[in-house]
Amino acid sequence: MVLTKREFLKLSVTLLAGAPFSSCSRGILDPKRFLIGLSQSTMNNTWRVAMVEGNRRYAAAHFADVGLIVTDAQNSAATQTSDVETLLARGVKVLLLSAVESHALVPATREAMAQGVKVITLDRKVDTPVTAHIGADNRDIGFKAGQFIAQRMNGLGGVIEIQGSAGNSTTIDRSLGFHEALVAFPGVKILATQNVDWTTEPARKFMEDSLQRFDSNEVGGVYAHNDDMALGAIQALEQTGRLARVNVVSIDGQESAIDAVKTGRMTATFLYPVCAPEGIQAAYRAVQGEAIPQAIVLPSPRVDSSNVDSYLGKGF
Numbered sequence: 001m002v003l004t005k006r007e008f009l010k011l012s013v014t015l016l017a018g019a020p021f022s023s024c025s026r027g028i029l030d031p032k033r034f035l036i037g038l039s040q041s042t043m044n045n046t047w048r049v050a051m052v053e054g055n056r057r058y059a060a061a062h063f064a065d066v067g068l069i070v071t072d073a074q075n076s077a078a079t080q081t082s083d084v085e086t087l088l089a090r091g092v093k094v095l096l097l098s099a100v101e102s103h104a105l106v107p108a109t110r111e112a113m114a115q116g117v118k119v120i121t122l123d124r125k126v127d128t129p130v131t132a133h134i135g136a137d138n139r140d141i142g143f144k145a146g147q148f149i150a151q152r153m154n155g156l157g158g159v160i161e162i163q164g165s166a167g168n169s170t171t172i173d174r175s176l177g178f179h180e181a182l183v184a185f186p187g188v189k190i191l192a193t194q195n196v197d198w199t200t201e202p203a204r205k206f207m208e209d210s211l212q213r214f215d216s217n218e219v220g221g222v223y224a225h226n227d228d229m230a231l232g233a234i235q236a237l238e239q240t241g242r243l244a245r246v247n248v249v250s251i252d253g254q255e256s257a258i259d260a261v262k263t264g265r266m267t268a269t270f271l272y273p274v275c276a277p278e279g280i281q282a283a284y285r286a287v288q289g290e291a292i293p294q295a296i297v298l299p300s301p302r303v304d305s306s307n308v309d310s311y312l313g314k315g316f
Helices: 005-011 046-062 077-090 106-114 138-152 169-182 200-213 227-239 255-263 278-287
Strands: 002-004 034-040 066-072 094-097 118-122 132-135 157-163 188-195 219-224 247-252 268-271 295-297
Touching: 034 046, 034 077, 034 278, 046 066, 046 227, 046 278, 066 077, 066 278, 077 094, 077 106, 094 278, 106 118, 118 278, 132 278, 138 169, 138 219, 138 247, 138 268, 157 169, 157 200, 157 227, 169 188, 188 200, 188 219, 200 219, 200 227, 219 227, 227 247, 227 255, 255 268
Parallel strands: 002 295, 034 066, 034 094, 094 118, 118 132, 132 295, 157 188, 157 219, 219 247, 247 268
Antiparallel strands: none
């Protein structure tokens, strides 16, 4: 069964008054009745920090009987596998997992499921069955981004694609949908693409290199898989005086990107919810033995010049 965010929230349990969490060396641990683990792939970008903090704050405010342990894999599948093993050893009843790589985390995920631990993937999927997945439809977002940028370019010109990290479902789907959309626009060509791990500075450097390779009448668009990378690309475009001629489209909806849309520095961003508080809400229901839907699909509207005013101040 697939539920929308609104339908899911209607089914949420009555929330309890909460208590603050205490710090520990690898994460946040408050030893209470229910232990829930959140294995984050990395904390090197704004969106992932917002995911952790959003779920942490909600748990502290509403679930007095929950202890939340947060780990940071620092973008290493090996580290995340070890993190999951540690969480299982600590006795978590539910594992919230946002995987570094979709395939590399399969053994650890299967072990968790085999031990009777409920596994809920956030944003990124793993290549094995889990209890539930929460996130927006990345392939659909990529497709809509491709359509939009091609239309803005009047179906002609070159695009630079700046991808996230290799091997995870988010990067794969955001790229796949984008490429599928461009099939209908044969005059739009992808000039260059590179994985830069979701971060600003490598994206800026890749954009600088691309602008040296291609002249101003070749590059008409930039498609970045997240806002941090888009903002890096914008820096490079501004430094060369070429931003006004390039459509920059991104995904996430952080406040700095929404502001960039408002000022005309970015053409559009697609909002991608940080899976908070939906993640901890689903985990709480699961830890109490309640059934949760296998897929909770979150909305991802486009923010552009036509509607940006209604989103100002609402980013993360």
